[in-house]
Amino acid sequence: MSEIASIFWNDVFSKNIIFIQFFGILLALVETNSLRTSLKKGIKISTTILVGGILGWIFMGWIPGGYSPILIWIFLITSLFSVFLLQKWGELQGEWKGFPKYILMLVPMIGLQWTVWEQGIDYAHKIYMIAGNVAGFYLAFILIAAIKEQIKLSEAPEVLKSVPTILIAIGFFALAFIGFSFV
């Protein structure tokens, strides 16, 4: 397998942004409902993460030496801008438990940009990392929607149809994801 393909597939599976790196876990838990609605919503959110990632990637090349105190603010601004676009697209509006929903989007976006900046081998490789992470996000988002739907439909007592059960189920999916290693 070529180096680029291995970077991409490792970011989709063994370094998945939700199951392994946890960045998008809260967003996925809150925003997924039924599998059917999550398919479309996942595309919108993944596209936004891709836009934010590409904006961050462009600035990574502009800042001399990748000086982190400036970059971290650029990451925050690009993330807020991408979230603003997503809200215009009809998602992440309103509140979740008293917080504006867009807060949930900041961790995956800045987490992704920071990881790519820190771990990317060179400028060109970083874009494959972003693409891999976005694909991984969509895959995990859909899987979490499926897990939630299955738990809801199961005949278990109501007390077991809660967040802890979903977390344990996600743990087993993480086990499957970490098993993939592309070299």
Add this chain to the structure above:
Amino acid sequence: MDNNNLENQILFGLLILLGGTQNFKMAVVFGITSIAIALITRVIYLLIKDNMSSSANWLFLITIGFSLSYFLYLIIPAVFPYTKQFVNIYLLLTGLTPFVYSGCRDENNWILFVKNKLLFIVILFLTGIIRELLGYGTIYNYSIFSGVPMEIVKGPIGAFVIVGGLSLMFHLVTTPGYSHQVNQKKEVGN
């Protein structure tokens, strides 16, 4: 203990619980840092809340919270070099989690703020202790087992299963009539 509140605290600080509990020392570093950020953010919120609109408030608070976590991310390993191994990207992202801002919703109720943070700290430390015990066979670096009981617990799988398992246990213990629910299911099944 209110189940809903427990679930909320776990969700608000989920990133910290998953990323900052590989061992007990790491949990302590993350616990102190996140509480410090939450406290400062709340104090700033109480000072500014009457002078800004709600949306501007949130943007301002996010900037403050994120700046604090970035500052601590840089300063903690510099001041306490032995903590370097425990400082990772999750500490940097702590300032973006709802945990930091949950104190900004409870307005003037300091008792609720302290109670919720203590509840979270208990869950954080318990997760750190269990993960270290099973993943490394030690507690606070003191060897408890001769070998490593479950190495897999060190990684993300352990994080999810231990956090999920702990909260499920709290959930079951504090849910009145849980056994009644299970018995009812059995009867329906029969």
